Amino acid sequence: MVTDTPIIEFSDVSFKYHAQKEPTLKNINLKIYPGEKILIAGQSGSGKSTLAHCLNALIPCSFTGDMSGTLRVCGKEPAKLGVFGMSQKVGTVLQDTDGQFIALTVAEDLAFALENDEVPRDEMIAKVAEVSDKLELTNFLGSAPGALSGGQKQRVSLGGVMACDVKILLFDEPLANLDPATGKRTISLIDDIMHDEDMTVVIIEHRLEDVLYKDVDRVVLMDGGRIVADMHPDELLCSDLLVDNGIREPLYISALKAAGVKISPDTHPQHIETMDISPYKDAVHSWYHEAKFEHVGRETENLLEVKNLKYRYDESRQVIDDVSFEIKKGELVSLVGKNGAGKSTLASLICGFNKQDEGTILFAGEDIADLSIAQRGEKIGYVMQSPNQMISKPMIFDEVSLGLVTRGVPEAEIKERVNEILKICGLYPFRNWPVSALSFGQKKRVSIASILVMKPELLILDEPTAGQDYKHYTEIMEFIRDIRRQMPITIVMITHDMHLMLEYTDRTLVLTDGKLIMNATPAEVLTDNKVCDKAYLKRTSLYDLAMKCGIEDASEFAARFIEDERRRK
């Protein structure tokens, strides 16, 4: 299948945005052949998105700048064909599947590009039927975007570009908004499509382990606008290039390295399922038995007790079905489950945005049923997913003080408390800055600071790291860890991120269809096959590694590895 003429060829391509001093891409040389599947990895600012934008001609047509060198896609220059011309050759699937869903129904969205190309209606209907059949969307043709799951929306996005008979599929962080199991299925789907349709696939993603679930021909690693590695994943995983360039290694690779193993490419480390583990078995065993591990039991009092909570929006579905759990003072608990499992609803019941039908919520031993949203807000802080959903004042100081001002706190006290919080959150030097001058991560801090200033005892964070790459993810999570050191606060985090759950949280609550199906340590949850399947979680690869090495207590193995990693940080 692989022929000698590259379908994509970058020769010495550099690109500088007009607004920037430094070029974002520096002397890129890259050849991609028909039928290949290429993963482009790199942290934010590495230039990977800029590289992708060159392929669909958004650069230089929509984002202007100075471009040098030559780029050929299917033998043509994208800059000359323009965004429209390129849309016939390169199908781009965006990270935000909601944003990409333009039309009112699935069928119309699949047909959107055809409509714009003035394809007659009969042809269009036939094509939509063909594409929806391939992607198993036939039963949803009349559905509105709101009625679809994340995975279905992604399939619609994919179908929308496939309808144009493109030769190249370009995925811009396809996994960012999906729960882990759906992400895995998406990767399988991409693999099937590219084989059936004979396509070339370029995936931009920093979640390396999830993409490597299916074979990838080459990984192109970028940093600082340059390609720092272009090699087979087996080779790349044996090197330290990933860690050096801010990309997270697959967990089983980290674990093997922690055990002091030197991995070699001929053991095929790309997938843990097929990797030859025999040379490393002994090393892993001895590391496992030597690893220091202390079970730290937290015997403190309960901060939050939820008893037999039931709730439904309408008659059709029990959104929260008899849920009971406790959260102890000082804990960091993760709340997980697939999209629509009831996580957000549970949080909104605790915050008082909705009222439960049955059951009680006790906060520090007291029933909070009669408290208003604002009254609960003083005890329980809620931080939304995107800081843009919360920030309403132009200046940082005003934004953080808002909650105190509305509560009529004296001015002197406001100043003191806000400054204190700004110092804790590392925002004190920016206190007189406008919010608009901050980066996304800093805005996130502002939105958390504006809640912390009210001194809540419990903080609920809704997907604090969604859509963030490893570097920003680490930044946000280390910030949260830092706050915990400085303030006595209990945190509940809603998340899709298995790494986050395993690495940072003490306990995990797993929700499925409104029921609490597990309440245990993250290591126990992520090594439990049944629960992972039911809740659309992805079993950690540490489990597979433990099994392959003949270590029976996989959850203990996972826990020890995480403990070891935390100590080394």
Added chain:
Amino acid sequence: MSNMISYEQKNTPIHKLSGLTKLVFFILWCLTSALTFDTRILILMIIIGVVIYWIADVKWKQVSGVFWAIMFFMVINLVCIFFFSPYEGCKIYDSRTDILHLFGNYTLTKQQLFYEFNVFIKYFTVIPSVFIFLVTTDPSELASSLNGIGVPYSISYALEITLRYIPDIQDEYHKIKNAQEARGIEMSSKGRLFDRIKNTAAIIFPLLFSTMERIDVVSNAMELRGFGKKKKRTWYSQRPLVAADKAVIVFSVAFFAITMIITYMDGNRFYNPFL
């Protein structure tokens, strides 16, 4: 609130008509109602309107809110006509029959009552057709229909995409409102009116910013998929005109023509029972 006056998929003969047909009917119907003051035609139109409303299976719950809003403005309209021009009816019908002297220069006359009655029933000729049109027409089909009668497709698609995002934005609004309320910003009816207006800013600005973010993504996605490339576009949701459509269009045109002839036959657009 979310599904008030919005399209609902059903299988009535009215739903089956193409959006273009309904648009033509709607425009001609409103035009007729605006132009004629012939009481007989207006009453006939109300009867037809109610029958279609019943066939289209419109649920009262869907339209009641808007209905009462229209009623409110109608009452203001009728009262204002009387106060600003109490003898309009006498001028129009060229006669004067007093019923009751009210005060000052205001006397209630039969002619004025009859004139205002005509204005009143005009409202009722239009109201059912507005409801029927909005509730039975698929927005994307409407967009294709507008484009079909010569409205540029960028404008008709803008309409469609607005409808596509209304539920998302409503959702976002509720989320933001909850989170701001938790920060102590009072939005419920407990707060004073002035504070509530001021506090609305705390929701509007975040809503605006998150919407802007969305617009950026959507416009890129549309461009990537060829929107705006050509001067014309085709529509997946466009329905070809069938016999029923043609019949309705012919009826609409004929109805318009005949009513206009009847209305203007005697030289003015008023039906005058006083002569």
